[in-house]
Amino acid sequence: MKRNVLIIGAGGVAQVVAHKCAQNNDILGDLHIASRTQAKCDAIIASVHDKSAMKVPGTFASHAIDAMDSAAVAALIRQTGAEIVINVGSPFVNMSVLDACLETGAAYIDTAIHEDPAKICETPPWYGNYEWKKRDLCAQNGVTAILGIGFDPGVVNAFARFAADEYMDKVTSIDIVDINAGSHGRYFATNFDPEINFREFTGTVYSWQGGAWQENSMFEVGRDWDLPVVGTCRAYLSGHDEVHSLAANYPEADVRFWMGFGEHYINVFTVLKNLGLLSEHPVKTAEGLEVVPLKVVKAVLPDPASLAPNYTGKTCIGDLVKGTKDGAPVEVFVYNVADHKDAFEEVGSQGISYTAGVPPVAAAILIAQGDWDVGAMRNVEELDPKPYFPVLDRLGLPTRVQINGVDKAWNE
Amino acid sequence: MKRNVLIIGAGGVAQVVAHKCAQNNDILGDLHIASRTQAKCDAIIASVHDKSAMKVPGTFASHAIDAMDSAAVAALIRQTGAEIVINVGSPFVNMSVLDACLETGAAYIDTAIHEDPAKICETPPWYGNYEWKKRDLCAQNGVTAILGIGFDPGVVNAFARFAADEYMDKVTSIDIVDINAGSHGRYFATNFDPEINFREFTGTVYSWQGGAWQENSMFEVGRDWDLPVVGTCRAYLSGHDEVHSLAANYPEADVRFWMGFGEHYINVFTVLKNLGLLSEHPVKTAEGLEVVPLKVVKAVLPDPASLAPNYTGKTCIGDLVKGTKDGAPVEVFVYNVADHKDAFEEVGSQGISYTAGVPPVAAAILIAQGDWDVGAMRNVEELDPKPYFPVLDRLGLPTRVQINGVDKAWNE
Structure with a gap:
């Protein structure tokens, strides 16, 4: 206590x-x-x-x-x-x-x-x-x-544990899917601090498959998911914290994380990344000023907190967990749907x-x-x-x- | 002398x-x-x-x-x-x-x-x-x-004067078309100082039509041109220096400038512009550093001079001039085709x-x-x-x- x-x-x-x-x-x-x-x-x-x-x-x-x-x-x-x-x-x-x-x-x-x-x-x-x-x-x-x-990480880890405890005696795969089907009405914005947000997607994508770490690059592996409330959405294999602890706790299962992205997000991200504007290494301007490009991108993007008042639509985040119970295959999707507007009205955030x-x-x-x-x-x-x-x-x-x-x- | x-x-x-x-x-x-x-x-x-x-x-x-x-x-x-x-x-x-x-x-x-x-x-x-x-x-x-x-401006102004003097007694339109069908092999680069290059396309597009200045935005008006050597290329109504003097010297003609752009260039430009990264007004990073976004974009892009050794392909720049001679319609295209590789071999530039x-x-x-x-x-x-x-x-x-x-x- x-x-x-x-x-x-x-x-x-x-x-x-x-x-x-x-x-x-x-x-x-x-x-x-x-x-x-x-x-x-x-x-x-x-x-x-x-x-x-x-x-x-x-x-x-x-x-x-x-x-x-x-x-x-x-x-x-x-x-x-x-x-x-x-x-x-x-x-x-x-x-x-x-x-x-x-x-x-x-x-x-x-x-x-x-x-x-x-x-x-x-x-x-x-x-x-x-x-x-x-x-x-x-x-x-x-x-x-x-x-x-x-x-995610967090509740989705609890979803995986719940699915395993409740419905299975053996877990074979845990696929975590994170879809934000909301709209903030801006040309482009990140939902978290852009510096943190982009860092998630510029490195190697790690997933745990077949008992070993598999490496991919961002947006290399995409899959359409048919989900409650938000419908069919495309999500991409991404690296994420929960993969690392779930892989340690369920080493015999494949553990993957899928993040939903629209084509527009991917396009803007790809342009910025390929130009070197997501780099955290300083560059020097012609005038001799040392500056980290990513910090300038952050400075021109909307403050994520400013998106909340006009944010509409839903999020759907859940775990598709597959396994067996008494030798028979089992498949369960444990999930939550949240609403941007409800969130803003209650606590002033998206x-x-x-x-x-x-x-x-x-x-x-x-x-x-x-x-x-x-x-x-x-x-x-x-x-x-x-x-x-x-x-x-x-x-x-x-x-x-x-x-x-x-x-x-x-x-x- | x-x-x-x-x-x-x-x-x-x-x-x-x-x-x-x-x-x-x-x-x-x-x-x-x-x-x-x-x-x-x-x-x-x-x-x-x-x-x-x-x-x-x-x-x-x-x-x-x-x-x-x-x-x-x-x-x-x-x-x-x-x-x-x-x-x-x-x-x-x-x-x-x-x-x-x-x-x-x-x-x-x-x-x-x-x-x-x-x-x-x-x-x-x-x-x-x-x-x-x-x-x-x-x-x-x-x-x-x-x-x-x-x-352009320059030789294309002489092209217009030549077409008018040689073939017409009245000029009704001068369309200057600038196509770079070359390839530098980089993800993205500008052929001139990016600071100067982008400034050309971020303002209002002025053309002289029907005896008055007409205003458009960049990439608003596109047209396919079938040109010598480079073939069919899409070019967009753009503002350019020569429109201003040609409109003063040929006020009864429509004077327009068309710049060729590929979809990739337009996409990168549009992303950067919409994010505010082409702005020449300083922004302040979270750390309090004042920096002009456009100068950072310039710093991450390739130095235009560095493109020359690997530049291949041709440019085609010319004037489609229309008018009449003794009351009959006349149409003439005066142009030059240049080669990137030849240029590099001769003078070390693209x-x-x-x-x-x-x-x-x-x-x-x-x-x-x-x-x-x-x-x-x-x-x-x-x-x-x-x-x-x-x-x-x-x-x-x-x-x-x-x-x-x-x-x-x-x-x-």
């Missing part, structure tokens, strides 16, 4: 986390939010009060922090009395925040794999580079650390931020209630999903299942 | 100008080349000597100059004894170099309209903003100034630089010989093309004519 939450970060996902924590502050206790720019934290707190989101009267305070400074984070944890830290800052700060939790005993939650700012995207062995090196230390200190619990921000709060609630306060480091598929899905249902991300031609709630 | 040439600029076109001046230094006398970076001038002089291009032994010297500094240019003209200045620097320096010629009495030649660096591209009334304001002063001082004598760099040298030869030493400011269609075409023929840009189903040399 733990109380009082410190949120690290003040972007679009942090906004969702803040609202959802406020709606559950009877369970979570005092709330704090910290980022480099305190004004962004204050704006989020103001939006929480605008929506009268605090369930019961209580504290919601802002702080300025350099989250790369582990000692400063530890000091803030002690000062605020936070027992749960939800890290939704940039993926560059995971390890410094985790270290602060190890030092103070606070529970740690994040939504993405740690990244080195100097790399294009995290390289093999991924979690093995940073997070899992602290697994023994978490266990020794009894520190709860839940890794990668946004929607659906992509919503699906990423609700799951860590649901995890925090389970830590606060004790269900998931496991005193160890866990990827999501290593935790029992049964207590998790009801909280997601209540928080606005209901889990549904398609099996044998029937579409139903997970617990029907 | 004038001698001794000062070349301003040290880019791809200046390289061609230097080689062609060297090949004709028996007529042109001492040669000098000046730019901000003297080392670029020295490299051009070295390439001239590598090709043993000097027709007779003589001077070819380099100088460092800030061509925006009119007094410095005048001092250099006096120091070198140059009586002819070929300005192939950036279009931002036209007026300071012209002022230096007015002060010293040297003849002035350029290949493009003056531009204000703060504008996207030159706005109405174009030549009327800067150059033509000095027309009376040129006449008073007896200074020869030939404006815009590259290929065909686009070659077609732009040869014509001002041919004009310098006519000034040196007295034919075009008119002691006044002239656009090219205001000069007799008859002495010009033989020099172009000799220098490697032969003029051909298609009329009544016959394709022939201009003087056949």
